[in-house]
Amino acid sequence: MTLLSPIQRLPLHIVKIIVDHVVGSSRLALDGVCKYLQEYEDLLKPLKWVSRNFRAIAFSALHSHGLVSMIGPEIENNLVLPISFGNQPQRVIRNLEVELDERLIHSGQTLDLLALVPCGKCVIPFVQTLTFLFVSSDPDPNEETNWVTAEVHINVFVYRIKLMAPRVSEIKVRPRYFGRPFQVTRHFGNLITQLFNITGRVDYTDVGNTVLPVELSLERIVDLTRVKLTLTSGTYDSGQFMQLTRQSAATLQIIDIESRAIAVCDLVRDSAGGYVTYPSLFKLRVVQSMDSNTRRRLSISNDVVLFPRLRSLFVRPYYSFVDDAAFRGNANVLESLDLMLDGLTVSMLHQRSVFSANSHPKLQQVNLVYFDGYLPDCFTTLAEYMRFALSIGPMASARGLSGVFGKTGLMPGLPLIGNHPCIQVLSLLNVPVSFWDVINLVRLLPLLTDFYAYPQSIGTLPSGVAKNKLVNYVRSTYAPMSRRFRCWHLKCVVYFSLEIAVRCVLLLALACPNMDYAAIAPHSRVAFMELMKRAIDSREFQPYAPRLRRLLFDGPLDC
Secondary structure: OOOHHHHHOOOHHHHHHHHHHHOOOOOOOOHHHHHHOHHHHHHHHHHOOOOOOHHHHHHHHHHHOOEEEEOOHHHHHOOOHHHOOOOOOHHHOOEEEEEEEHHHHHHOHHHHHHOOHHHOOOOOOOOOEEEEEEEOOOOOOOHHHOHHHHHHHHHHHHHHHHHHOOOOOEEEEEEOOOOOOEOOOOOHHHHHHHHHHHHOEEEEEEOOOEOOOOOOOHHHOOOOOEEEEEEOOOOOOHHHHHHHHHHOOOOOOEEEEEEOOOOHHHHOEOOOOOEOOOOOOOEEEEEEOOOOOOOOOEOOOOOOOOOOOOOEEEEEOOOOEOOOHHHOOOOOOOOEEEEEEOHHHHHHHHHOOOOOOOOOOOOOEEEEEEEOOOOOOOOOOHHHHHHHHHHOHHHOOEEEEEEEOOOOOOHHHHHHHHOOOOOOEEEEEEEEEEHHHHHHHHHHOOOOOEEEEEEEEOOOOOOOOOHHHHHHHHHHHHOOOOOOOOEEEOOOHHHOOHHHHHHHHHHHHHHOOOOOEEEOOHHHHHHHHHHHHHHHHOOOOHHHHHHHHHHHOOOOOOO
16 A cells, blocks of 8 residues: 555546556656646655556556446456455455456356346445446358357346346447557447447547447437437448437437537438427437538428427537427526527527527527638628627626637627627637737626637727836726636637736736636646746736736636
């Protein structure tokens, strides 16, 4: 325990980084890990001499966080590892990660891993999340002749998983790629279908490159309550997964899909041309890759209500209906809205008065992103978008208004923003602002707490104010301007100078006494903080240094 104690004190994500670095290595040198984990170097130094047994220590540390990970050689060297998790009681295990060769499951060899389950010696009763990291060995030349045998082995494997983790509520499937595509077999679809049936949930991620599409056993699937798919591989069969989703439409409560080709409209249209409704769905999140050149827009009959109980809607990159199909029948239950809007969608929502006054009494979180890019249907000006976006404001207690702008700037929206002082979160992506723009925004929005934009310059100084007197001018003229404003999110560093950003942040902090954080990209954080330290210690900011030093903390003080 003398070696295990220091590593147990590390955060879980740090321990996982260390484990990832030593997978496949018989001897460990922690110098490379310590280089970018300087904060934990004192804890890691005593472990630098450890060689072979460090893997067991690291995995035991994972277990101390409630996670057991059986990855790599552990499966080969100790097939009954689950019964010997060090000295830790099995009841603390909440998450279990297992790496398995999919082909060994078909052949029955992996069943040795669970051989003691029927005897009650390998039961982990409190596991809630079970993650399978599937790898594939070289293809079996006799694969086509052992279909029945493989089916039996899969059935036994799934049965023993149920016995081992009787309370599991979530099973995740993650194919793993080691420099080559994942060799999908004809049995893999049946295997993961049966795993999904254990919990009634689908959680599948394919972010690499599979050789063949996964063929699911759709006729064997139970009624699902949740579907979570991440499909960025170029070879998956989206039709299979859409059929899987539509087949459980009556019972699904959560749909979360990230893919290249699947849009919202694909969920509601079956192969026969009819409509599929989701009466129990309360959360819908669909993210389609931007490399899709075609924008499919579906028109739904006015008498069809697709999502009557929908409470949360997140759609990227565009709304794929011609009409208000996604908003019918759920005005009294919708709580969270996150949309990327183009000109056609803005016009449709405005013409149909989807968000009229007091139409959505439970709406609390709103984030709207306006895309006026380079498509012919994006004719809405920034001012029109802002007018529509802000019309939702009185119904929301917290809100983000975002924009991806082409030739338009910030100033056309300022008068409109000022008419809605309830805004708490404002995001203006890729919009260059000066220090005086930010000052005007904070004055117009007394409830503003977070602002997203990048500073381009200080701006034109007021008449009669010299550059070396600017600090005193801001302090005497504007402070205290707002006691609610907390954080300026500076966005990507490529758009601005760090020196200008530091000066703008310090000046704004003088005007807003409770501002305690400036967020910036991680790779620029160190340089940004060094410049800020120097600026605070300089002659012009030195009188206010005690209060400005709170900006040097690594996050808002109340987090």
